[in-house]
Amino acid sequence: MALESAFGGFVQSQRNIAxxxxxxxxxxxxxxxxxxxxxxxxxxxxxxxxxxxxxxHFWNKVIDWFINNL
Incomplete structure (x- = not known):
């Protein structure tokens, strides 16, 4: 059994395509x-x-909602 990390497409954090x-x-x-x-x-x-x-996490979502909607 092993852990593996695979290419998931080009994303913002990828610095070098090669x-x-x-x-x-x-x-x-x-x-x-x-x-x-x-x-x-x-x-x-x-x-x-x-x-x-x-x-x-829930409380931060509530605060964000108020910031965005009021």
């Missing part, structure tokens, strides 16, 4: 042992941190 190094973006990445019993890396937000993240 460059063959691409950024990888992973959501909810969890790296475990082959048997799945040991977790080496977990990118997910746990419990209250996840709730806090969603609340802040």
């Amino acid at each position: 460059d063959d190094v691409y950024d990888g973006a992973f959501k909810g990445l969890v790296i475990t042992s082959p048997d799945g019993e040991r977790v080496y890396y977990d990118n997910r937000l746990p419990g209250w941190e996840l709730v806090s993240y969603h609340w802040k």
